[in-house]
Amino acid sequence: MSRRASGLRAWALQRASAVYLAGFGLYLVLHLLTQPPADHAAWQAWVARPWVNLGLLLFVPTLLIHSWVGMRDLLIDYVWPTGARVLLLTLLAFGLVASGLWALQALILARMG
Amino acid sequence: MSTDQRPVFLELWRIRLPITGWVSILHRISGVLLVLLLPYGVYLLDLSLRDPQGFATAQAILGSGPARFALLLLAWSLAHHLLAGLRFLLLDLGIGVERLAARRSAGIAIAAGLALTLIAGGLLL
Numbered sequence: 001m002s003r004r005a006s007g008l009r010a011w012a013l014q015r016a017s018a019v020y021l022a023g024f025g026l027y028l029v030l031h032l033l034t035q036p037p038a039d040h041a042a043w044q045a046w047v048a049r050p051w052v053n054l055g056l057l058l059f060v061p062t063l064l065i066h067s068w069v070g071m072r073d074l075l076i077d078y079v080w081p082t083g084a085r086v087l088l089l090t091l092l093a094f095g096l097v098a099s100g101l102w103a104l105q106a107l108i109l110a111r112m113g
Numbered sequence: 114m115s116t117d118q119r120p121v122f123l124e125l126w127r128i129r130l131p132i133t134g135w136v137s138i139l140h141r142i143s144g145v146l147l148v149l150l151l152p153y154g155v156y157l158l159d160l161s162l163r164d165p166q167g168f169a170t171a172q173a174i175l176g177s178g179p180a181r182f183a184l185l186l187l188a189w190s191l192a193h194h195l196l197a198g199l200r201f202l203l204l205d206l207g208i209g210v211e212r213l214a215a216r217r218s219a220g221i222a223i224a225a226g227l228a229l230t231l232i233a234g235g236l237l238l
Contacts, residue, residue, distance in 0.1 A: 022199065026195070039165065040161070040162075043162070044162055067144075070144050099151050099155045
């Protein structure tokens with residue numbers, strides 16, 4: 001198992017990432033509910049704002065770490081056959097990294113306009 | 114006694130889970146739902162940012178029937194995961210650890226999560 005995200009370190013990572021996700025995530029949800037973007041130009045301009053863009057770029061790896069630690073805990077708790085567990089952990093890792101890179105691509109392209 | 118011969122009691126319908134246990138298992142279930150919805154969210158983010166046509170398509174997708182159901186599921190997952198998560202953070206700080214307080218906050222987290230889902234449902238439907 002990975003030493004970099006297990007035990008006390010995983011516990012601490014999960015809580016530190018939770019604080020950022022809760023804070024920025026709440027801001028995102030409230031903004032989208034109160035001021036939904038009217039059209040593509042407005043949406044793109046909002047995402048390209050330096051602080052929003054930076055906040056989103058930081059949101060992606062934080063979300064990936066939080067998802068990885070949480071799902072890894074669940075797979076260790078509920079999936080006991082080693083082969084199945086390793087397979088699911090591998091699929092999870094690829095899925096998360098692919099989603100993350102995809103999101104970063106979209107955010108950086110939006111920033112460049 | 115080897116680990117293979119340990120007695121196992123896993124008759125789920127006979128295990129009466131306390132409300133603090135419900136918050137915990139629902140926190141896990143909502144977390145899994147959020148991870149499963151993540152690729153769709155990234156797809157919509159990319160689509161909506163691509164060009165005006167993509168933005169319109171994303172809007173149409175979000176307005177469709179199955180998407181409204183998914184959004185409702187997303188609303189509950191987000192609300193419950195956030196509230197239960199904040200409760201766990203407070204417990205980690207030693208706040209509300211006593212049994213009565215922990216039970217009360219568990220009830221509040223579940224109820225508030227459902228209330229927020231109802232509000233979101235009102236906004237969506």
